[in-house]
Amino acid sequence: MKLNHNRHTAVMHVSATKMSQNFSFEDCRAYHISKGWSDIGYHFYIEKSGTIHKGRPLNCNGAHVRGFNNGTIGICTEGGLDEQGAPKDTMNDLQRLSVEGLLLALKEGNPSMKVKGHRDYSPDLNGNGKIEPFEFSKACPCYDAQIKFGIFNSTLENVLVRMGR
Numbered sequence: 001m002k003l004n005h006n007r008h009t010a011v012m013h014v015s016a017t018k019m020s021q022n023f024s025f026e027d028c029r030a031y032h033i034s035k036g037w038s039d040i041g042y043h044f045y046i047e048k049s050g051t052i053h054k055g056r057p058l059n060c061n062g063a064h065v066r067g068f069n070n071g072t073i074g075i076c077t078e079g080g081l082d083e084q085g086a087p088k089d090t091m092n093d094l095q096r097l098s099v100e101g102l103l104l105a106l107k108e109g110n111p112s113m114k115v116k117g118h119r120d121y122s123p124d125l126n127g128n129g130k131i132e133p134f135e136f137s138k139a140c141p142c143y144d145a146q147i148k149f150g151i152f153n154s155t156l157e158n159v160l161v162r163m164g165r
């Protein structure tokens with residue numbers, strides 16, 4: 001499957017909820033609409049079950065990363081907090097497989113697309129060209145997107161080989 005689009009970056013998010021809590025696509029959508037938004041802010045939402053829900057259409061801007069909604073795709077996975085409410089990478093295998101399949105479809109639809117995490121858009125406070133942990137204005141997505149999904153910043157050929165296609 002190929003999802004055609006002309007957006008340059010997929011930005012990863014988490015719902016910032018505990019894994020013991022259910023926060024479905026519809027819950028997230030209702031929450032965003034309650035804030036006065038026209039729709040859910042993300043283009044895709046992946047529940048704990050691995051189910052991928054389509055939010056905003058790819059030809060519409062999302063509302064997921066302040067100042068950078070133009071040209072980006074918002075992808076959110078349910079979870080992101082430990083049981084005490086602290087940021088934690090809670091992504092399970094079902095979610096990870098779904099994210100990888102989705103990113104592959106998006107990469108096939110636009111091979112120049114890159115992947116980043118929401119926190120990578122934090123301000124570079126000391127101006128050294130790198131967004132370091134002390135500069136994160138948000139923990140989202142509670143993992144290093146470059147480590148987890150960095151293969152998608154490579155060429156489509158590399159991605160296909162790596163995923164055994």
Ligand SMILES: [Zn+2]
Pocket residue numbers: 012013014064118140141
């Ligand atoms: Zn986020």
